[in-house]
Amino acid sequence: xxxxxxxxxxGQESVYMHEAMALxxxxxxxxxxxxxxxxxxxxxxxxKVMLTTSCTSALEMAAILLIIKEGDEVIVPSxxxxxxxxxxxxxxxxxxxxxxxxxxxxxDADKIEALIxxxxxxxxxxxxxxxxxxxxxxxxxxxxxxxxxxxxxxHSIDAYYKNKPLxxxxxLAAFSFHETKNITSGEGGLxxxxxxxxxxxxxxxxxxxxxxxxxxxxxxxxxxxxxxxSSFFPSDMIAAFLYAQLxxxxxxxxxxxxxxxxxxxxxxxxxxxxxxxxxxxxxxxSNNGHMFYILCRNLTERGRLMxxxxxxxxxxxxxxxxxxxxxYFRDRHTGMDLPMSDxxxxxxxxxxxxxxxxxEEIKHVVDKVYSFFSEN
Ligand SMILES: *Cc1c(COP(=O)(O)O)cnc(C)c1O
Numbered sequence: 001x002x003x004x005x006x007x008x009x010x011g012q013e014s015v016y017m018h019e020a021m022a023l024x025x026x027x028x029x030x031x032x033x034x035x036x037x038x039x040x041x042x043x044x045x046x047x048k049v050m051l052t053t054s055c056t057s058a059l060e061m062a063a064i065l066l067i068i069k070e071g072d073e074v075i076v077p078s079x080x081x082x083x084x085x086x087x088x089x090x091x092x093x094x095x096x097x098x099x100x101x102x103x104x105x106x107x108d109a110d111k112i113e114a115l116i117x118x119x120x121x122x123x124x125x126x127x128x129x130x131x132x133x134x135x136x137x138x139x140x141x142x143x144x145x146x147x148x149x150x151x152x153x154x155h156s157i158d159a160y161y162k163n164k165p166l167x168x169x170x171x172l173a174a175f176s177f178h179e180t181k182n183i184t185s186g187e188g189g190l191x192x193x194x195x196x197x198x199x200x201x202x203x204x205x206x207x208x209x210x211x212x213x214x215x216x217x218x219x220x221x222x223x224x225x226x227x228x229x230s231s232f233f234p235s236d237m238i239a240a241f242l243y244a245q246l247x248x249x250x251x252x253x254x255x256x257x258x259x260x261x262x263x264x265x266x267x268x269x270x271x272x273x274x275x276x277x278x279x280x281x282x283x284x285x286s287n288n289g290h291m292f293y294i295l296c297r298n299l300t301e302r303g304r305l306m307x308x309x310x311x312x313x314x315x316x317x318x319x320x321x322x323x324x325x326x327x328y329f330r331d332r333h334t335g336m337d338l339p340m341s342d343x344x345x346x347x348x349x350x351x352x353x354x355x356x357x358x359x360e361e362i363k364h365v366v367d368k369v370y371s372f373f374s375e376n
Pocket of ligand 1: 053054055056057080081083084126152154155175176177178187188189
């Protein structure tokens with residue numbers, strides 16, 4: 001069986017975890033947390049970063065930092081993971097979904113302006129598959145209308161928009177180190193703070209709403225409850241694990257980009273034959289080898305292809321059902337029509353993708369996709 005995903009371990013993770021244990025301080029903010037922070041700030045030029053327990057936590061921190069309250073409007077794609085939206089719903093926001101583009105599952109930047117009202121507080125671009133949204137257009141709208149931008153960069157480590165790292169463009173950004181992402185600590189995330197006005201408060205929000213950080217630095221003689229907050233920062237054990245992965249990021253990325261190219265080269269004739277559609281690339285966006293997806297012609301065909309691959313020992317998965325049609329949302333709101341989001345929900349299929357996937361295995365997957373379409 002060729003699995004859909006398999007986490008990659010560099011071998012150094014357990015070494016660093018033992019080191020953290022030997023240092024005798026494994027709660028948040030320890031030596032390895034600092035090493036990870038420094039890595040991100042140096043490699044990607046992020047103004048300020050904070051490791052979090054997940055991308056979901058980082059998004060929740062962003063919603064608290066932006067003081068989202070009842071009635072504020074947040075523009076998000078419907079074709080995304082539930083956390084992109086939940087973080088803001090938890091603060092009482094009204095969700096305004098924008099459709100995906102014709103050319104990619106990313107939000108259609110040309111459809112945003114019509115959705116902006118005096119209550120719009122945030123736009124949340126999700127860089128799907130690590131391919132950048134059209135950030136110049138989005139930032140321009142945000143600046144003109146005085147709106148914040150939070151990048152959901154869960155897929156987007158080591159990905160670029162016009163040579164700027166994703167996560168460095170919006171006021172805030174959130175990354176994920178979940179097992180299914182390029183760089184992983186099992187569960188884990190990162191909040192990026194590009195707008196310095198949020199730095200001090202982010203530390204407090206992540207420290208349960210206390211000024212404990214200032215206390216540890218010796219700036220005050222006791223710490224107190226000063227704001228809302230929660231426990232958003234991970235143990236140094238997680239940071240130790242993550243640090244091993246970060247040290248191998250170039251190797252991991254090269255390998256993943258090669259896998260992506262093998263799939264693309266292997267399948268492009270099927271696209272020319274009109275059997276399926278492959279991901280489109282844009283001159284402004286790099287490709288970080290996060291995933292390989294194909295678009296089938298319709299829902300039934302996708303179901304049959306998945307079944308066929310499964311019979312041949314290949315596990316493929318689809319994901320993201322339009323959130324505007326989810327049970328939670330449709331019980332509360334009506335009348336939204338987002339046809340492109342529905343098309344991606346019905347036709348997108350992700351092929352096996354992980355560091356250790358061998359060339360013969362990719363070839364096997366490609367061959368089976370071919371044999372399916374030669375009969376269909
Ligand atoms: C994976 C993912 C998340 C959530 O990440 P966690 O680290 O699991 O919380 C959020 N948004 C998108 C687009 C994702 O793919």
